[in-house]
Amino acid sequence: MLKKFVFGFTAIVMLWLMAPTVSANEPHYTITTDATYAPFTFQDKNSQYVGIEQDMMKAIAKREDFTYTMKPMSFNSAAQLVSNGQADGIIAGMSITPERRQVYDFSTPYYKTGVAWIVKKDSKIKSLEDLKGQTVALKTGTAASEYGLSLQAKYGFKVKYFNDTDTMYNDVAVGNSAATFEDMPVIQYAIKNGMKLKVMNPNQPGNAGSYGFAVEKHQNKALLTAFNRGFAAIKKDGTYDKIVAKYLGASQATFSGTKADNETVFGILKSNQQALVSGLWQTIELTVIAIVLASIWGILLGVMGVSQMAWVRGLSTTIIYIFRGLPLMVLAFFIYIGLPGLTGVKIPAFTAGIVTLILNEGAYTGAFVRGGFEAVDRGQMEAARSLGLPYGKAMRRVIMPQGLRIMVPSFINQFIITLKDTSILSAIGLLELTQTGSLIVARNSQGFRVWAIIAIVYLILITLLTWLSRWVENKMTMQ
Numbered sequence: 350m351l352k353k354f355v356f357g358f359t360a361i362v363m364l365w366l367m368a369p370t371v372s373a374n375e376p377h378y379t380i381t382t383d384a385t386y387a388p389f390t391f392q393d394k395n396s397q398y399v400g401i402e403q404d405m406m407k408a409i410a411k412r413e414d415f416t417y418t419m420k421p422m423s424f425n426s427a428a429q430l431v432s433n434g435q436a437d438g439i440i441a442g443m444s445i446t447p448e449r450r451q452v453y454d455f456s457t458p459y460y461k462t463g464v465a466w467i468v469k470k471d472s473k474i475k476s477l478e479d480l481k482g483q484t485v486a487l488k489t490g491t492a493a494s495e496y497g498l499s500l501q502a503k504y505g506f507k508v509k510y511f512n513d514t515d516t517m518y519n520d521v522a523v524g525n526s527a528a529t530f531e532d533m534p535v536i537q538y539a540i541k542n543g544m545k546l547k548v549m550n551p552n553q554p555g556n557a558g559s560y561g562f563a564v565e566k567h568q569n570k571a572l573l574t575a576f577n578r579g580f581a582a583i584k585k586d587g588t589y590d591k592i593v594a595k596y597l598g599a600s601q602a603t604f605s606g607t608k609a610d611n612e613t614v615f616g617i618l619k620s621n622q623q624a625l626v627s628g629l630w631q632t633i634e635l636t637v638i639a640i641v642l643a644s645i646w647g648i649l650l651g652v653m654g655v656s657q658m659a660w661v662r663g664l665s666t667t668i669i670y671i672f673r674g675l676p677l678m679v680l681a682f683f684i685y686i687g688l689p690g691l692t693g694v695k696i697p698a699f700t701a702g703i704v705t706l707i708l709n710e711g712a713y714t715g716a717f718v719r720g721g722f723e724a725v726d727r728g729q730m731e732a733a734r735s736l737g738l739p740y741g742k743a744m745r746r747v748i749m750p751q752g753l754r755i756m757v758p759s760f761i762n763q764f765i766i767t768l769k770d771t772s773i774l775s776a777i778g779l780l781e782l783t784q785t786g787s788l789i790v791a792r793n794s795q796g797f798r799v800w801a802i803i804a805i806v807y808l809i810l811i812t813l814l815t816w817l818s819r820w821v822e823n824k825m826t827m828q
């Protein structure tokens with residue numbers, strides 16, 4: 350019965366993971382974006398991706414008859430996905446620079462930018478000289494961070510890196526870092542929306558330039574042409590100006606909701622209900638699938654680890670060694686960004702996330718399963734064999750039931766770790782609970798309240814998971 354269930358479940362999950370997500374006649378593209386880059390791309394209070402770029406893209410796709418899946422993530426991952434062919438294009442407040450032109454083909458520029466240097470609103474810092482010995486926050490892989498770095502030797506500051514603009518701003522706002530570098534239109538929008546920072550060079554942006562939509566160099570010519578044609582049209586008929594006015598005109602403050610929506614826990618819960626529920630659901634899905642599949646894989650590794658054949662034991666030890674040794678985030682990046690660059694096969698983020706969890710959690714499970722089997726008294730195996738049971742049967746009938754019982758607490762522990770580890774997958778753009786939290790903070794700057802809500806939701810989930818596991822444990826030991 351259990352076997353059938355496990356097989357059935359595995360088959361369904363495999364089919365689901367492999368199922369193609371789109372089927373349409375019009376060209377369909379995957380486009381990446383920086384999820385926390387207001388006013389260009391951000392989530393509104395209904396969890397929709399909005400902003401100048403998102404509205405532009407919608408208008409252009411409609412005119413040019415193509416469809417697309419928008420993948421919001423950190424700028425650094427978004428850019429890498431395009432440069433290695435995992436995604437078709439990127440629209441993410443991406444400055445057109447000579448270095449990037451080596452790797453990407455850019456569209457017509459669509460917005461003017463330049464780099465601002467920024468300190469806390471009431472900071473005593475007056476000039477770049479004052480940054481000597483201080484820490485400056487930068488965002489990984491951005492043109493603004495390159496600009497900041499180019500000043501480092503001259504002004505003698507230390508740097509630290511963040512993956513998203515909002516966390517970087519907050520680090521300065523709470524006084525951990527003394528300053529940061531970010532694009533002028535982005536910081537000006539944040540300040541207008543209440544971020545307690547100030548720009549030190551409002552009239553002299555560094556490295557003035559423009560944003561462009563980009564595709565991998567020499568690839569996706571049709572998409573780039575369609576973008577340029579569509580952009581020229583929306584510029585000409587006034588749509589572009591309307592979009593810019595929508596976000597930068599007088600009514601823009603409404604995008605982050607009212608004061609009441611943001612300043613009480615209840616208000617935050619209410620105005621972000623939809624985003625929180627879908628983030629929670631994604632976390633639950635990842636956890637349940639990963640727990641089942643990693644347990645199966647781990648038990649297999651454990652059984653291999655006590656095999657009579659030395660090479661099978663060796664194989665199990667090696668797999669456990671590799672996947673237990675790799676940090677989860679490195680493994681996720683390797684599977685999601687690294688492998689497709691090599692094989693040319695795109696992997697959906699969800700699948701990459703599940704595979705990462707199976708390999709990592711499965712390795713830990715394999716190690717304790719092997720240990721559990723080894724812990725069963727040797728005499729048990731000898732007794733079973735002397736009664737005439739072959740090795741396989743003795744293993745299944747005598748050793749496994751006893752061993753698995755010893756392992757129950759380790760399984761429960763591993764389930765909880767798996768649940769917590771799903772949060773690391775936010776790095777590859779999965780919209781689970783943690784990433785949902787980042788996006789909400791990016792919109793309302795209520796770090797304390799939002800992270801408290803997210804932490805409590807995790808604790809509730811962990812409590813439920815522990816109860817469920819204990820209940821199963823009781824059922825098992827009563828048998």
Ligand code: ASN
Nearest residue numbers: 383424442443444491492
């Ligand atoms: N403005 C950044 C750059 O051009 C991109 C970003 O942070 N979204 O590097």
